[in-house]
Amino acid sequence: MSKTYAGARLRRLREERRLSQAELARVLGISPSYLNQMEHDSRPLTVPVLLRVTETFGVDPGFFSERDTTRLVADLREALTAEIGASRVSTSDLAELATRMPEVARVLLDLGRRNQLLSERVAGAAEGRAAAEAPRSPHEEIRDFFYRRQNYLHDTDLAAERLAEEIGIRPGEVLRALAARLSDTHGVRLSAGAGGHLHHYDAATRTLHLSTRLRPGQRAFRMATQLALLEYGDGLDGQAADDFTPGSPAHTLARIGIAHYFAAAVILPYAAFHEAAEEARYDIERLTDRYGLGYETVCHRLSTLQRPRLRGVPFSFVRVDRAGNMSKRQSATAFHFSRAGGTCPLWNVYEAFAAPGRIHVQVAEMPDGQRYLWTARAITRHRGGWGEPGRTYAIGLGCEIRHAHRVVYSEGLDLESDTAVTPIGMGCRVCERLDCPQRAAPPLGRSLRIDQHSSTFVPYPVADEQR
Numbered sequence: 001m002s003k004t005y006a007g008a009r010l011r012r013l014r015e016e017r018r019l020s021q022a023e024l025a026r027v028l029g030i031s032p033s034y035l036n037q038m039e040h041d042s043r044p045l046t047v048p049v050l051l052r053v054t055e056t057f058g059v060d061p062g063f064f065s066e067r068d069t070t071r072l073v074a075d076l077r078e079a080l081t082a083e084i085g086a087s088r089v090s091t092s093d094l095a096e097l098a099t100r101m102p103e104v105a106r107v108l109l110d111l112g113r114r115n116q117l118l119s120e121r122v123a124g125a126a127e128g129r130a131a132a133e134a135p136r137s138p139h140e141e142i143r144d145f146f147y148r149r150q151n152y153l154h155d156t157d158l159a160a161e162r163l164a165e166e167i168g169i170r171p172g173e174v175l176r177a178l179a180a181r182l183s184d185t186h187g188v189r190l191s192a193g194a195g196g197h198l199h200h201y202d203a204a205t206r207t208l209h210l211s212t213r214l215r216p217g218q219r220a221f222r223m224a225t226q227l228a229l230l231e232y233g234d235g236l237d238g239q240a241a242d243d244f245t246p247g248s249p250a251h252t253l254a255r256i257g258i259a260h261y262f263a264a265a266v267i268l269p270y271a272a273f274h275e276a277a278e279e280a281r282y283d284i285e286r287l288t289d290r291y292g293l294g295y296e297t298v299c300h301r302l303s304t305l306q307r308p309r310l311r312g313v314p315f316s317f318v319r320v321d322r323a324g325n326m327s328k329r330q331s332a333t334a335f336h337f338s339r340a341g342g343t344c345p346l347w348n349v350y351e352a353f354a355a356p357g358r359i360h361v362q363v364a365e366m367p368d369g370q371r372y373l374w375t376a377r378a379i380t381r382h383r384g385g386w387g388e389p390g391r392t393y394a395i396g397l398g399c400e401i402r403h404a405h406r407v408v409y410s411e412g413l414d415l416e417s418d419t420a421v422t423p424i425g426m427g428c429r430v431c432e433r434l435d436c437p438q439r440a441a442p443p444l445g446r447s448l449r450i451d452q453h454s455s456t457f458v459p460y461p462v463a464d465e466q467r
Contacts, residue, residue, distance in 0.1 A: 004050065007041040008101040013057050014039075028052045041100065072098040072105055074368075078430045079112030138250040142257050143329055145243055151317070151330035152306040153239065153261055159232060160265030171291055174267050175216060178223040182208065186230050190223075201226055217267075217293035224263035229255075232262055261304070267293070268301045274312050277302060281408040282313060284359070284375070284397070295379055299397045303330050313403045316372075318396040320349050327393070335372060335398060344424040344431070345438050352376040352394040361409045363401065364424045367432040371421060374398035375409050434462045 014024050021039070025032040028049060037043040045053070076094045083089045098105045167181045182188040187206050194200045194209035199222040201208050208226055210219050228236070237246065240254035268291060280286045287298045296319065305312025316335040319328035324343055343349075348362035356378040365371045375397050382390040404410040414420050425431030428441040435458055442448055442460040449461045 004045045005041045005099070006045055007039040008103070010045070010053065011039045012103065013053070017057070024056075027056055072102060072109070074426065075109050076105060076112070078426065079109050138248075138253050141244070141250045142253045145254055146257065146261075146330050150306060150314075151303050153258065153304075154307065156232070156235065156239065156258060156262050157265045157270055157304070157307065159235060160228075160262045161269045161271065163227070163231065164266045164269040169266060169269060174220045174292075175223070178220060178227065178266075181227060182223060182230075186227075188226070188230075198222070199226075201229075215294070217291075217297060220267050220293075221260075221263050221297065224266040225259050227266065228259040228262035232259070236262075264297065264301050264304070267291075268298075270305070270307055271310065273301060274305055274307075274310060277305065277312055278406075281406065283408045284377075295377060296393075296395050299395050300328075300330070302397060313399050313406050316396075316398045318349065318398075319393050320396065321391075321393055322350075322353055324350075335366075335370075335400075343427055345440065346422055346424045346436075347376075347396075348374055348422070349376040349394040349396040352378040352396075353392070356380060356392070359409070361413070363404075363413060363415065363421050364398075365421045367423075367425055371401035371415075372398045373401055373404040373407060373410055373413075373415075434458075 014021070019027075021035050022032045025035040028035065029052065030049060034043065038045060038049070073091070073095050076098065077091065080089060080094070094105070097108070167177045169177050179190060182190070188201075188208055189206065191207050191209045192212050194211045197209070198211045198214060198218075199209060208223065210222060214222070236255040236258050239258050240246075240251045244251035244254055273291075276290060277287060280290075282302060284295060284298055284302070287302075288295055291298065299315075300317055302312065303315040303317035306314060316331040317328065318326060318330075320326050320343065324345075326343060347364065348360045351362075352358075352360050358377065360376045362374045362376070363371060364374055376394050378392060378394045380390050380392045382388065399407060401415055404413075404415055423433060423436070425433050425436070428439050429443065431439070431443065433439075434443060434446070437457050437459070439459055443462065447463040449463045
């Protein structure tokens with residue numbers, strides 16, 4: 001078992017409660033000198049002390065986990081690429097900071113991103129552009145809202161599960177149970193047809209209009225979302241206000257995002273769905289058939305199974321279009337999604353577009369050596385009429401290789417073989433794989449080797465002294 005060194009986090013908890021070392025040591029039943037050594041990382045947190053700390057401060061043991069360190073280091077690498085290239089800071093320095101003082105690392109990360117944004121604005125003004133680059137959109141901020149929480153909202157999940165049990169959610173009976181709750185408790189009636197909308201709620205007449213084009217699972221999801229807004233409104237406001245100013249566009253979008261999370265947790269209650277997923281070894285198609293829901297909905301719910309003491313496989317979930325635009329990215333793993341420069345063309349989410357409807361499996365390795373098992377499948381959504389344009393996405397679901405044996409898609413794969421691994425990166429601009437022939441942009445912070453008398457298979461060869 002690896003040792004847990006978390007002195008900075010322990011010290012921060014103590015200082016937030018305004019406790020002296022002597023007072024906390026007395027509560028934990030240890031000597032002040034022992035506590036002082038733990039706070040300075042001279043000694044690790046033992047299991048008995050860790051349990052007493054979590055009980056005393058009311059935090060989950062995961063608060064002291066280092067499982068998000070890899071992701072934090074990757075974020076820092078992307079934000080501080082220029083500094084790394086100039087040898088002002090090393091990756092090992094960032095790893096040490098992220099491990100020992102994660103809150104300081106996050107402050108540095110925010111400062112690095114602000115510096116990048118400021119540099120882009122200054123460059124835009126220097127080039128005479130009328131408008132410099134705009135700050136991040138509210139939609140990007142909402143993606144980060146769930147990313148920071150590793151795509152799991154504990155209180156929301158518990159509330160949704162209690163409601164599901166109360167109204168009798170069962171496979172094959174979801175629509176009936178939701179309709180009865182809406183009608184009996186809130187006086188909401190359902191109406192077929194929503195004009196040009198997929199759904200529309202008229203508060204004045206208490207009517208929920210649902211498009212006739214929606215499949216049963218889609219109708220259930222929108223009915224459950226409306227229930228979340230009616231029954232869990234205060235909870236939506238409170239959680240959204242943790243990060244965003246009430247009344248702001250980001251706050252409103254956060255409420256909607258949390259309502260969607262609640263809806264998925266109602267129609268797929270945690271404990272029952274977790275049991276079904278484990279039994280099926282996370283076979284997505286078996287789960288879609290069992291619950292009568294879409295592929296994307298089931299994949300997204302699988303990525304949220306991170307309840308303490310009842311965790312599922314920690315998945316990363318992504319939705320990408322043909323152009324590489326990432327419209328959804330949620331992660332319960334250390335997998336890092338690049339914020340700049342697109343995603344890796346060697347990733348199997350792009351291969352999925354060549355054979356829609358088939359699940360593609362890939363063992364991928366990031367530059368830091370971490371390996372993942374990824375599944376990807378292309379899905380298409382149509383409005384329903386002949387000749388009307390549809391929307392095609394690739395849905396990716398991936399887990400760290402150490403969990404792959406729990407997933408049915410690992411069958412027949414040699415998970416230890418180096419030849420079966422596809423090397424991928426975070427995106428061409430920030431990727432460390434300097435010899436990749438697929439690179440679409442020169443690496444940031446690197447000098448290129450430019451020689452008119454020779455050429456290489458690698459499109460952007462790096463100067464030898466930088467390699």
